[in-house]
Amino acid sequence: MYKIVRKRELNSIVTYMEIEAPFVARKAKAGQFIIFRVDDKSERVPLTIAGYDRENGTVSIIFQKVGLSTKLLGAKNEGEYIQDFVGPLGNPTDIEGKKKVCVVGGGVGCAIAYPSAKAFKEIGVETDVIIGFRNRDVVILEEEFKAASDKLYLMTDDGSYGEHGFVTDKLKSLLESGEKYDEILAVGPLPMLKFVSMTTKPFGVKTIVSVAPIMVDGTGMCGSCRVTVAGEMKFACVDGPEFDGHQVDFDELIKRNSLYKDLESEKHKDHICRMQKMADELIK
Amino acid sequence: MFNVQDKKTPMPEQDPEVRNSNFEEVAMGYTAEMAINEAKRCVQCRKPRCVMGCPVNIKIPAFIAKVAEGDFEAAYNIINRTNTLSAISGRVCPQETQCESRCARGIKGEPVAIGRLERFVSDWYRDNVNKMPEKVPSNGNKIAVVGSGPSGLSCASELAKRGYEVTIFEALHTPGGVLVYGIPEFRLPKVIVANEIEKLKNQGVEIMTNMVIGRVLSIDELFEMDYKAVYIASGAGLPIFLRIPGASLNEVSSANEYLTRINLMKAYRDESDTPIMSGRIVIIVGGGNVAMDAARSAKRLGASKVYVLYHRGEAEMTARLDEQLHAKEEGIIFVTRADPVEILGDADGSVCAVRCIRTLSGEPDKTGRRHPVPVPGSEFLMKADSVILCLGTTPNSLICKTTPGLEATKKGLLVVDDTGMTSRENVFAGGDAVTGSATVIMAMGAGKKAAEAIDIKLRMKQGLC
Numbered sequence: 100m101y102k103i104v105r106k107r108e109l110n111s112i113v114t115y116m117e118i119e120a121p122f123v124a125r126k127a128k129a130g131q132f133i134i135f136r137v138d139d140k141s142e143r144v145p146l147t148i149a150g151y152d153r154e155n156g157t158v159s160i161i162f163q164k165v166g167l168s169t170k171l172l173g174a175k176n177e178g179e180y181i182q183d184f185v186g187p188l189g190n191p192t193d194i195e196g197k198k199k200v201c202v203v204g205g206g207v208g209c210a211i212a213y214p215s216a217k218a219f220k221e222i223g224v225e226t227d228v229i230i231g232f233r234n235r236d237v238v239i240l241e242e243e244f245k246a247a248s249d250k251l252y253l254m255t256d257d258g259s260y261g262e263h264g265f266v267t268d269k270l271k272s273l274l275e276s277g278e279k280y281d282e283i284l285a286v287g288p289l290p291m292l293k294f295v296s297m298t299t300k301p302f303g304v305k306t307i308v309s310v311a312p313i314m315v316d317g318t319g320m321c322g323s324c325r326v327t328v329a330g331e332m333k334f335a336c337v338d339g340p341e342f343d344g345h346q347v348d349f350d351e352l353i354k355r356n357s358l359y360k361d362l363e364s365e366k367h368k369d370h371i372c373r374m375q376k377m378a379d380e381l382i383k
Numbered sequence: 384m385f386n387v388q389d390k391k392t393p394m395p396e397q398d399p400e401v402r403n404s405n406f407e408e409v410a411m412g413y414t415a416e417m418a419i420n421e422a423k424r425c426v427q428c429r430k431p432r433c434v435m436g437c438p439v440n441i442k443i444p445a446f447i448a449k450v451a452e453g454d455f456e457a458a459y460n461i462i463n464r465t466n467t468l469s470a471i472s473g474r475v476c477p478q479e480t481q482c483e484s485r486c487a488r489g490i491k492g493e494p495v496a497i498g499r500l501e502r503f504v505s506d507w508y509r510d511n512v513n514k515m516p517e518k519v520p521s522n523g524n525k526i527a528v529v530g531s532g533p534s535g536l537s538c539a540s541e542l543a544k545r546g547y548e549v550t551i552f553e554a555l556h557t558p559g560g561v562l563v564y565g566i567p568e569f570r571l572p573k574v575i576v577a578n579e580i581e582k583l584k585n586q587g588v589e590i591m592t593n594m595v596i597g598r599v600l601s602i603d604e605l606f607e608m609d610y611k612a613v614y615i616a617s618g619a620g621l622p623i624f625l626r627i628p629g630a631s632l633n634e635v636s637s638a639n640e641y642l643t644r645i646n647l648m649k650a651y652r653d654e655s656d657t658p659i660m661s662g663r664i665v666i667i668v669g670g671g672n673v674a675m676d677a678a679r680s681a682k683r684l685g686a687s688k689v690y691v692l693y694h695r696g697e698a699e700m701t702a703r704l705d706e707q708l709h710a711k712e713e714g715i716i717f718v719t720r721a722d723p724v725e726i727l728g729d730a731d732g733s734v735c736a737v738r739c740i741r742t743l744s745g746e747p748d749k750t751g752r753r754h755p756v757p758v759p760g761s762e763f764l765m766k767a768d769s770v771i772l773c774l775g776t777t778p779n780s781l782i783c784k785t786t787p788g789l790e791a792t793k794k795g796l797l798v799v800d801d802t803g804m805t806s807r808e809n810v811f812a813g814g815d816a817v818t819g820s821a822t823v824i825m826a827m828g829a830g831k832k833a834a835e836a837i838d839i840k841l842r843m844k845q846g847l848c
Contacts, residue, residue: 122599136556142648142657143556167656183556185593315648315657318554318595319779320564320620321640327631332624337781351631354732358633359658 100180104157109239113163113207114173115149121156123186129214130192130309130341133158134317136183137171144168145314147211147286147340148187158186161210161239188317189340193307194218197281199225201273202248203266203295205287206232211309212286213240217247225249227280229269231287235260266291267298274302282307285344289353296344306344310335312356326352386423389492394499399712403682406568406651409709410474413503415453422450424488425495432485433497438828439466443482443497450500459508462501467540467582468533468827470509470575473502475566475672476824477703509578518587522546524841527610529596529782532560534616534814534826536579541834543586550610551583552594557647560618561815562823564647565639567676569683570706573646597781602789602810612809612837615797616830619776619815625668629726634660634734634769638673641771645680662769664688666737668723669773670700675707677771678715689715690765694722694742694755718765720744722757726770737765778816786810794819802836803829811837 105117123133132147144166150159164173175181192215200219204212209230219226228248232238234257244251252269253261262269270283283306285295292308299306312324312335319337326333327348333339395411396402402409413421425447433443442461449458462469478484478498486494524547528535531553539549557563559576584590594600596617605613622637624630641659644650648657661684667674670693681689691710693700697719700707711717718739725738741761744753778795790798790806796819797812799805805812813829815821 122594126599140649140654140656142655171656183593185554185556185595185599187598188595315640315643316555316564318620319781320622321643322622322624322637323640325624325631332626332631337779348631351732355631355633357731358660 100182101184102180103175103177106175106177109161110237112165113161113210113237113239115159115161116172117152117157117159118181118184119156120158120184120186123158123184124151124153124156127151127158127187128191129194129218131187131189132311132317132340133160133184133186134188134314135160135168135172135181135185137168137175138182141171141182142168143183143315143317145188145311145317145336147309147311148214149210150214158184161207163207185317189336190338192218192284192309192341194222194224197224199227199280200282200284201227201229201270201278201280203270203283203285203287204228204230205266205285205291206237207239208287208291208309209240209244212284213243213247215284215286216244220247220249227273227278228252229254229266229273231255231266231269232260233257265294267294270295271298274299274304280304283344284341285309289349289356292344292347293349293353296347296349300345307341308344308347309341310339310347310352312352313358325355385426386420388420388424389488391493391496391499392417392421392424394496396709399709399714402569403679403713404685406683408572409569410705412506413499415455415507418450418455418500418503419453421496422447422500425451426487428487432487433482433495436482436485438481438822438824439472439831441465441469441482441501446504447495447497447500450504455504455507456512458504459512462504466827468537468579469501470505471533471562471571471579472824472827473498473505474571474575475703475822477822479704481824509575513578515585516544516582518585519544519546521548521587524548524611525550525609526837527552527605527608527613528616529613530554530560530616530618530814530816531558531580531590532616532618532814532826533562533823534618534816534830535560535614536583536830537827538614538616538813538830538834539588540583540586541831542837543583543588545834545838547838549588551588551590552596552600553590553592554595554617555647556592558590558592560616564643565673565676567642567646567680569679570676595781597785602782602786602807606809611841612811614830614833614837615782615805615810615812615816616814616826617779617782617816618826619778619820621777621779622772623774623776625723625726625772625774627723627725629728629734630772632726632728632734632770633732634662635726636660636769636771638669638677638771638773639776641677642673642680645684651680651684659684660769661685662767664767664769665690666723666765666767666770667691667773668770669693669775670695670702670719671773671775672702672706674773675702675710675715677773679710679713681769681771682713682715690767691715691717692721692723692737692739692765693717693719695753696720696744699752720755721763722755723770724757724762734768734770735766737767737770739763739765775820776815777819802840803833804836804840809837809840
């Protein structure tokens with residue numbers, strides 16, 4: 100059993116938790132993920148690590164309460180325990196050998212983008228950050244990102260805070276204005292990753308995306324998380340979760356990720372993904 | 384005088400039409416009378432060839448003699464001396480190619496049902512005695528076992544008997560490895576595995592779940608933690624996928640995924656949060672035990688048609704005979720000498736059919752197995768809404784990648800010497816991590832052998848022998 104030592108609601112749907120997991124905390128690196136299970140009836144759900152405290156032996160996670168399991172987890176309180184917490188899994192973000200990068204985060208994906216931005220910044224890489232949110236109410240980690248970036252661009256879809264527009268609008272204008280990055284690292288919903296990759300491709304900037312497919316074990320055993328990258332089958336859990344965005348077959352991955360949606364929840368039926376719509380329009 | 388009945392005493396089973404919609408165990412086991420009757424068929428050969436056919440050399444005639452006398456506890460003790468996991472092996476061993484294949488009674492008629500008797504004795508013991516083993520006083524040496532599948536469990540048990548302080552590191556949340564995630568409940572009830580784990584704990588073995596060795600701790604870090612030797616029994620967990628168009632369609636899964644959702648995550652039960660695809664028309668690709676397990680599971684989840692697509696002939700299927708028979712009784716349709724060439728999907732990425740091609744038996748390879756050759760122009764379509772690939776597995780490279788100096792073959796199999804030691808001092812390995820996908824009993828045998836080698840190695844080092 101793993102203790103929830105700290106819990107904070109970042110906004111109405113996003114929760115921050117610190118979990119006591121000393122072995123995981125000792126090894127965790129930015130870009131890696133964990134798998135949690137709330138109780139012994141629960142599914143195994145992957146979440147990217149949002150932070151870690153090696154001394155206190157805790158690992159932090161930030162999650163959006165969208166599915167059954169994240170809602171169950173969100174219902175747990177400080178001092179309570181969860182059944183399982185395994186990690187660190189997957190490969191860490193490759194932070195070496197770069198001079199200037201741009202980290203792009205969308206929505207709750209910002210939670211995952213944050214440790215990578217921080218890791219870049221800590222080793223002296225010039226780090227620009229673009230984070231995007233639907234509106235002012237769901238903005239998270241603004242102060243943290245300020246500290247972990249050289250330039251921070253905060254975007255909201257409706258203009259209620261920061262600049263009006265999508266992360267890709269900002270990214271495109273930066274690239275057009277002649278900003279040179281060794282790498283773009285994008286973390287967020289799949290359609291956003293697809294959109295970011297499409298935006299950077301004409302500029303020939305290396306673009307790494309952190310994907311979160313459906314997983315069961317997270318150790319390379321089930322192959323549920325397979326992603327086609329440059330025409331080859333890769334497992335996100337052991338070969339990823341970060342891949343070259345210009346080589347990922349996003350359409351296939353988006354379809355695969357919708358596999359259990361009907362089974363999982365009827366509630367999100369009317370949700371039309373704005374990002375997907377945008378990406379579709381861009382293709383047209 | 385022995386029992387001249389030339390056929391095995393039948394084992395009661397659930398009716399096929401009933402069992403193909405539940406996950407209860409199919410075979411119900413012998414009664415004491417049936418077991419005694421069957422045991423009396425053994426002629427007690429002076430040179431028992433069955434023992435040589437057993438990877439762990441159980442004293443088969445000796446235990447059967449005790450069963451014939453009705454002294455089941457004595458029978459259990461004989462088995463337990465060489466095999467501590469007999470309730471498991473009695474159920475999942477391919478006896479027809481091992482002990483039973485060499486039985487003198489098999490020359491004219493059917494061999495003695497050694498597997499059924501092993502199972503009966505183990506079940507009788509669990510139901511009537513179930514004495515938990517006692518912890519042997521510690522010899523002060525810590526050993527790490529990586530993986531809690533059959534090989535890890537048997538190695539841990541043997542080491543604990545010799546006074547070692549054993550810690551098993553298991554990557555998943557429940558110990559048992561393939562016994563819990565792979566083999567279905569209807570073939571191996573999980574309470575049996577749990578009972579074996581309980582025995583190990585009573586022997587003082589510590590089991591740490593959720594520990595992915597290679598990530599959370601490296602082999603070298605285990606030595607830093609004062610473990611004197613490491614036994615790697617991490618199995619062969621990486622599923623092989625078909626390299627054909629459509630392999631990434633939504634309802635195409637590996638047997639590992641499908642069976643893990645069912646067996647480990649209990650997705651077939653209402654109270655489980657883990658979802659599972661329950662296709663109406665399911666095509667299983669493969670002809671081994673795993674293919675039978677997947678096919679029979681699909682049927683139990685409500686599929687109206689389940690096909691097993693196999694590129695060789697039925698006689699060449701590697702699945703245990705019992706499993707093949709059970710599958711057929713339950714309504715599974717075998718389509719042999721055919722290979723999938725493409726999986727067809729709709730606009731949403733959902734499977735709708737599989738394009739197949741007929742195959743013929745080709746030239747035998749080095750092992751004497753004939754490779755299937757496609758017949759040009761023989762393609763045909765099979766309608767399906769899900770496809771489960773049961774094409775075998777290879778070892779996960781994680782430990783290899785994170786352990787300097789650990790030698791592996793091109794296929795990722797760990798290289799070991801006669802004693803089970805790898806290219807790294809005091810790092811031993813066995814089971815599927817060394818052999819690639821093989822049987823539970825082979826893995827158990829390797830674990831036992833490595834335990835003996837570890838014991839000798841450490842005692843020699845400490846000048847004790």
